[in-house]
Amino acid sequence: MAYLLATLLGVAAISGASCRTIPTDPPAAPTTSAASPAAQAAILPSPTATTVPTATPPPPTPVPTATSAPAPTVAVSPTPQAVSGAEARRHVERLAGELGSRPVGSTAGDAAAAYFASQLGSLGYAVEEQRFPVTYYDDSGSQLAITGPRPATLAARAMRYSPAGEVTAVVVEAGLGRPADFAGKPVRGKIVLVQRGELTLREKADNAAAAGAAAVIVSNSEPGNFAGTLGQPGSIPTVSIAQEEGTQLRRLLSQGEVTAHLRVRPLTVDGTAHNVVATRPGRLPGVVVVGAHYDSVPAGPGGNDNASGVGVAIEVARVLAARDYPYTVVVVAFGAEEIGLFGSKHFVAQLSAEERQQIIAMVNLDMVGVGENLRLAGSEELVALAEKAAGRLGLSPARLTDARAQASDHASFIAAGAPALFITRTPDPNYHTPEDKAAFVQPQLLAEVGNLAVEVLGEIGARGGQ
Numbered sequence: 001m002a003y004l005l006a007t008l009l010g011v012a013a014i015s016g017a018s019c020r021t022i023p024t025d026p027p028a029a030p031t032t033s034a035a036s037p038a039a040q041a042a043i044l045p046s047p048t049a050t051t052v053p054t055a056t057p058p059p060p061t062p063v064p065t066a067t068s069a070p071a072p073t074v075a076v077s078p079t080p081q082a083v084s085g086a087e088a089r090r091h092v093e094r095l096a097g098e099l100g101s102r103p104v105g106s107t108a109g110d111a112a113a114a115y116f117a118s119q120l121g122s123l124g125y126a127v128e129e130q131r132f133p134v135t136y137y138d139d140s141g142s143q144l145a146i147t148g149p150r151p152a153t154l155a156a157r158a159m160r161y162s163p164a165g166e167v168t169a170v171v172v173e174a175g176l177g178r179p180a181d182f183a184g185k186p187v188r189g190k191i192v193l194v195q196r197g198e199l200t201l202r203e204k205a206d207n208a209a210a211a212g213a214a215a216v217i218v219s220n221s222e223p224g225n226f227a228g229t230l231g232q233p234g235s236i237p238t239v240s241i242a243q244e245e246g247t248q249l250r251r252l253l254s255q256g257e258v259t260a261h262l263r264v265r266p267l268t269v270d271g272t273a274h275n276v277v278a279t280r281p282g283r284l285p286g287v288v289v290v291g292a293h294y295d296s297v298p299a300g301p302g303g304n305d306n307a308s309g310v311g312v313a314i315e316v317a318r319v320l321a322a323r324d325y326p327y328t329v330v331v332v333a334f335g336a337e338e339i340g341l342f343g344s345k346h347f348v349a350q351l352s353a354e355e356r357q358q359i360i361a362m363v364n365l366d367m368v369g370v371g372e373n374l375r376l377a378g379s380e381e382l383v384a385l386a387e388k389a390a391g392r393l394g395l396s397p398a399r400l401t402d403a404r405a406q407a408s409d410h411a412s413f414i415a416a417g418a419p420a421l422f423i424t425r426t427p428d429p430n431y432h433t434p435e436d437k438a439a440f441v442q443p444q445l446l447a448e449v450g451n452l453a454v455e456v457l458g459e460i461g462a463r464g465g466q
């Protein structure tokens with residue numbers, strides 16, 4: 001994509017304020033040190049930024065270094081050397097506390113992306129919105145119940161692209177769902193039962209809709225249920241049931257009138273989502289990417305998953321911008337992670353092979369503010385480097401080895417051949433629940449992860465002659 005190539009060629013236009021905004025809000029929680037004394041000691045003072053055209057000078061204001069909590073009413077400027085847990089937590093408050101749940105396509109999601117864009121713009125980064133298409137369909141709970149003559153529950157599965165809907169009506173049997181199967185049958189407003197086979201599922205649903213049916217049940221032609229699709233958005237709720245349940249339902253119908261209640265509640269996303277890509281050009285060829293997804297699941301406000309990662313990413317961006325960092329820094333807020341890593345897949349897909357090779361490291365921050373255990377996963381060389389960096393900060397992370405090790409945006413980079421590191425924390429008892437609130441995100445844990453990311457990137461930069 002043009003932006004990265006442009007930055008690599010050193011011709012990127014830099015937007016955003018020329019001097020950094022010093023946050024004046026009081027910290028969200030009583031302020032504690034941004035980094036442990038060990039962490040601060042390990043981070044070298046940054047040299048004067050004379051060679052980086054976009055470097056933002058550190059603030060002239062006094063810098064707090066105290067490890068004890070100052071009066072919570074006093075506004076404190078974060079130090080340019082270290083990630084501030086209080087600042088990162090302030091971002092989490094804004095994203096998860098004020099905006100709340102941020103599923104793909106939501107207004108809150110867009111507002112979260114805009115917030116990240118404005119923060120990174122203020123830090124002197126060139127900010128770009130990167131749009132991509134998303135199509136997603138999830139049967140988030142369909143129900144089919146026989147209400148008469150005797151109540152019974154069937155295990156219905158929404159067909160992909162079935163619209164949402166709720167119908168209570170008489171069930172009418174209509175063979176295979178061919179137009180002739182509906183001829184002379186009172187199907188208007190009714191739930192139609194058809195069998196799988198001969199016609200496409202789409203044709204069956206269209207024929208039923210044309211005959212005036214309110215909903216369609218397709219029974220399988222083999223034992224068990226099946227995952228069917230209408231191919232594209234259909235017009236009436238359509239579900240499948242197991243062959244065995246179809247047989248039972250037909251037997252019931254042969255004995256008299258059967259009424260049923262059907263509810264289809266799919267989560268459908270068919271549109272565009274976007275990443276926010278913030279770039280700060282370096283003087284050496286090579287790119288480091290810091291990423292965090294800003295979307296959440298619909299179920300909850302995504303305080304830890306993943307306002308925490310976005311908050312820390314903004315802080316890491318602030319610290320790197322105050323340094324003479326040699327490489328181009330790209331900080332990305334990924335969209336549509338929760339429905340299949342769409343944002344990061346798109347990010348790597350739109351790079352040329354040459355641009356992909358320029359990526360020295362991607363650091364993914366996801367769920368970093370809850371849980372005692374610091375966890376690492378990803379490319380072996382980066383995990384090893386991060387373990388050493390963590391040791392210097394007095395931290396002892398463990399490796400994440402189960403399926404979660406692949407369950408976030410770094411996986412898209414690794415799949416595309418770019419080295420990536422995943423930093424996360426476990427356990428989070430509120431994962432993907434309404435309880436994943438900003439209030440449970442701990443500034444101290446955010447600071448720990450942020451300073452580890454900075455230490456890792458600092459080490460990579462030092463190799464390049466920082």
Ligand code: BES
Pocket residue numbers: 305306337338339340341366367404407408424425426431
């Ligand atoms: N942050 C989670 C993944 C995660 C969970 C990492 C717990 C570490 C500990 C991520 O947002 C997520 O929920 N991912 C999906 C998979 C993805 C491919 C849609 C998941 O794990 O279900």
Ligand code: ZN
Pocket residue numbers: 293305306337366367408
């Ligand atoms: Zn996540």
